[in-house]
Amino acid sequence: MRSYSMTPPMPTSTIATPPLPGRSQITLKIVTQRNANPKLTNRLLEIATTAFSDDQTFSWRYPTRHEYPAHHRHMFWRYLGNELLDPTVWVVVAYLEDNGVEVPVGYSTWQRRGPGTEEAVKGRDSLLQKSERNLFALHERLNNFLFPNPSAYKPAIELMAQVFEETENLVKQMPQFENHLHLNILAVDPAYQRRGIGEALVRWGVSKSTKEGLPCALEASRAGKKVYTKCGFEEIQICDGLHPTPEKPWQEGMHCREEGCQFGVGSFMIFEPPSLHLQ
Structure with missing residues (x-):
């Protein structure tokens, strides 16, 4: 596993959240390829792999992942490496x-999506960053070809990809969601859970959404739904690509043939800042 450090450290954007009663103050920092370093990225990978160790959807898509920890870790590295280089994230x-x-005890990644994105984020990109992004993508395509993940159950992975595509299409059809923020990942070290860390990371997105007049969207697990609801998100659709329905009969990759099984079922949720309702 190679670590990520492209350029010398740059100043970090820091936001201190007010401490909740009986809890320590949580500090939030924006990390990019400019201020990342091997120690930090390795720590974030540790957080992600630990936080999702027993996640139901990962256990179904990668059933033997614990037998191949390096491949499982590299999957999260691919997510993180892409997002550190992406000016929309x-x-x-x-x-x-x-x-x-x-x-570092947790992290989230928020992506701006929609036709107005390129103009809105062009100050976060550069020719060097574009070159690094292209090289990273080339490296990952070659790596996936030469060293495919042996724990991957491709039919389940393809079904989950369809679910994400369906929710993205649903967002595009919603009024005022043409441009929006999307929560890609939220991970908190299990050793530091129940300290308001996840809530603070979610409220960062809510604050940015409110400031810029953009709505937010995300796919939540059943376990995560509570914190999103607390932060003002509303469930508008069930996310389920692993069980048959009358509209989608059984196919390879589904978890079981029982309609209504709750394994891996999540929620598609949205947040609309008050300013949108005044337009």
């Missing part, structure tokens, strides 16, 4: 202080 890292040292 904000990688937000949460820190807590431990014995006087700031420790």
Whole structure:
């Protein structure tokens, strides 16, 4: 596993969240390819692989992932590496202080989507970054060809990809969602859960959404639904690509033939800032 460090560190955007009663103050920082370093990216990969260790959808798509930890870790590296280089994505890292040292304890990635995106984020991109992005994509295509993930169950992966495509198409059809923010990933180190970290990372997106007058969308697991609802998100559709329905009969890759089975079922949720309702 190679670590990610492209250029010397640059100043980091920092947001300190007010501490909740009985909890330490959480500091949020925006990380890009300019201020990432091997120690930080390795820590974020550790957080993601640990946080999703027992995730139902990952267990179905990658049933033998624990037998191939390097491949499983590299999958999260591919997500993170792409997003650090993508000017449409904000990688937000949460820190807590431990014995006087700031420790990364969780992160989220928020992506701006829609036809107005390129103009809105062009100040975050550069010719060098575009070149790095192209090289990274080439490297990953070659890596996936030479070293495919042996734990991958492709029919299930393809079904989940269809679910994400369907929800993205649903967003495009919704009024005022032509341009929006999308939460790609939210991961909190299990050792630091129940301290308001996930909520702080979600509220970063809500704050940006409100400031820019953009709605937000995300796919939530059943476990994560509570924190999103607390932050103002509303469920508008069930996300289920792993079980048959009258409209979608059984096919290879589904979890079981029982309609209504709750394994891996999630929610498609949205947040609309108050300013949208005044237009």
